[in-house]
Amino acid sequence: MMTAQATRDHILEEATRLFVAEGYVGLSMRQLAERVGVSKAGLYYHFKDKESLFLAILTENLLEIEKIIQQARAAGSSTQDTIERIFRGIFARAPEQQAIIRLASQEAGRLRPEARQAFRQLYHEKFLLQIRDILQEGIDAGELRAMDAGQAVWILLGMMYPYFYPSHRAEMGDPQAALAMMITIFFEGANAPVHSPHENGKADPC
Amino acid sequence: MMTAQATRDHILEEATRLFVAEGYVGLSMRQLAERVGVSKAGLYYHFKDKESLFLAILTENLLEIEKIIQQARAAGSSTQDTIERIFRGIFARAPEQQAIIRLASQEAGRLRPEARQAFRQLYHEKFLLQIRDILQEGIDAGELRAMDAGQAVWILLGMMYPYFYPSHRAEMGDPQAALAMMITIFFEGANAPVHSPHENGKADPC
Numbered sequence: 001m002m003t004a005q006a007t008r009d010h011i012l013e014e015a016t017r018l019f020v021a022e023g024y025v026g027l028s029m030r031q032l033a034e035r036v037g038v039s040k041a042g043l044y045y046h047f048k049d050k051e052s053l054f055l056a057i058l059t060e061n062l063l064e065i066e067k068i069i070q071q072a073r074a075a076g077s078s079t080q081d082t083i084e085r086i087f088r089g090i091f092a093r094a095p096e097q098q099a100i101i102r103l104a105s106q107e108a109g110r111l112r113p114e115a116r117q118a119f120r121q122l123y124h125e126k127f128l129l130q131i132r133d134i135l136q137e138g139i140d141a142g143e144l145r146a147m148d149a150g151q152a153v154w155i156l157l158g159m160m161y162p163y164f165y166p167s168h169r170a171e172m173g174d175p176q177a178a179l180a181m182m183i184t185i186f187f188e189g190a191n192a193p194v195h196s197p198h199e200n201g202k203a204d205p206c
Numbered sequence: 207m208m209t210a211q212a213t214r215d216h217i218l219e220e221a222t223r224l225f226v227a228e229g230y231v232g233l234s235m236r237q238l239a240e241r242v243g244v245s246k247a248g249l250y251y252h253f254k255d256k257e258s259l260f261l262a263i264l265t266e267n268l269l270e271i272e273k274i275i276q277q278a279r280a281a282g283s284s285t286q287d288t289i290e291r292i293f294r295g296i297f298a299r300a301p302e303q304q305a306i307i308r309l310a311s312q313e314a315g316r317l318r319p320e321a322r323q324a325f326r327q328l329y330h331e332k333f334l335l336q337i338r339d340i341l342q343e344g345i346d347a348g349e350l351r352a353m354d355a356g357q358a359v360w361i362l363l364g365m366m367y368p369y370f371y372p373s374h375r376a377e378m379g380d381p382q383a384a385l386a387m388m389i390t391i392f393f394e395g396a397n398a399p400v401h402s403p404h405e406n407g408k409a410d411p412c
Contacts, residue, residue, distance in 0.1 A: 022299045023316075106312060109373045110229075136265040151384045154368040155391060163369050167315045178357045185361060189395030 008046045011036050016057050020099040020166065024054060051115050051174040054107070058119055061100045063091065066126040067132075079138030081186045086131070087160065087179050097167040102164035128153055144190045156186055216251045217242050222263050226305040226372065230260060230313040257321050260313070264325055267306045271296065272332040275340075285344030286393045292337070292368065293385050301372040308370035334359055350396045362392055 002010065014036040018027055029050050033043040047053040054154055068089035074081025090098060104123065132153045138144040144152075159182045162168075163175050172178065220242040224233055235256050239249040242325035253259040255394065282288025296304060310329065314322055338359045343352040350358075365388045368374075369381050393411065 023229075023231060025229060054280060071234045098291045105371060105374070134282030138216075146385065147387060148379060151379050151387055152391075154363045154378055154386065155388055158366065158368045159364040160313075162364045168311070172360055173354060177354065178361065181353060181357055182361055185358075185392060185395035187395070189393070 004046075007038065007042065011038060011043065011046055011053070012060060014056055015053055016096050016100060018056065019057065019103060020096045023109055024050075026067065051111055055111070055115055055119060057100060060103050060123060061097060061104070062122055062126040064093070064100075068132070069127075069130045073130075079141070080183065080191075081141045082134055083131075083156070083186075084183050086134075087183065090160065091163070091175055091179055094137060095169065098164045099166050102161060117135070118176075127158075131156065135185065138190075144187075147190070152190070159186065210252075213244065213248065216268060217244060217249065217252055217259070220262055221259055221305060222267075224308060225260065225263065226302045230256075230266050230309065232315055235259075257317055261317070261321055263306060264310050265328060266340060268304060268309070268328055268332040271307075272298070272305070272336070275336045279336075279340065285340060285347070285349045286389065286397075288340055289337075289362070289392075290379075290389045292340075293389065296366065297369070297381055297385055301375065304370045305372050308367060334363075337362065344396075350393075354398070358396070365392065 011032075015032055018032065018035060021088055027050070029043060030040060032050070032053070033040040036043070043053075047056060069086055072082045072085035072089065090101075104119070108119055108123075111119060132149045135144065135152050135156070136149040139146060139149060162172065163178065169175070221238055224238065224241060233256070235249060236246060238256070238259070239246040242249070249259075254260060275292055278288045278295065282291055293358075296316035297306075309327070314325055314329075317325060338355045340351065341362070342355040345352060345355060352367050368378065369384060375381070
């Protein structure tokens, strides 16, 4: 017999897989209990409703990402190195864990206002603002061009999003190669000095 | 009284708004008829089921995007200029039309295999492969660094994806400024010559 904590972890893990595969709306607590393999009473013992369960998954996921970010900030030798560590950390997680990041953006609108507000705040605090701070520090240190760090966050993270669809990830090529390309494009693009006219007349970063 | 074509267009427009606001799963044909303001018979006259209606929306949207791409290819003076025209064309569309691009990625998995296959083929043909060809031509012409054009497509388009969420677009800042930043980052990043050691020892694109 599993301990309460083990049961809770098992529910979270299986429910993550089901939400990713079938979306948030399509699943009921009855189906979740059945397919996770616990009694309905057991499910309700741990989570009072589907929203609480989903919020718990999102929260655990964000706390894991926060850990990745903190470790990267401690170890990173430059803005680029720190961001690369974060990307590698996120890409090293199970595809379902990555898909949850996307599902969070998609489904947050379905939560009740209070839960949505709580989740958005956590998402900002643990994830977006962390990345923004890293980019802002890079801008302040002259490692990155002057730009709106808040917008740069979305551009940087957007590049990862297509890889958070397990359903079509297979046709997208090696994620590690893609990750290296993202880092190169973002940082060569964001590092480049302001345009100056070049002898051949072509706009050229050098 | 509307003509059949006008009714069809009206259904497509209203249903687009509803799918974007509430997702694909949450809506039934009965609700769609009610909220679009046509009889159920009228709705079924034009679309045999919810899947056909959704597929018609996706298809019309892709055909519009194909037009934007064709015009950009005809008018573009360089790879960067062509891509910038495409991005501007997509960003100039109504937010619901942009959100449909995202919804397509999200919900394609819910369609029946045959419809999914048809849609994926159209999505590749009219959109992804078009952009890949433009990038590949840029690579072949030496305008862009040597890279896997198929992966570069996802990185380029990924940068736009966060802006396809009407629900949190408001907090993301001016989309036009973001678009300019995407183009700069992608093309300065993708244009940059291969790294060479620089006198100050720092990896520098110049």
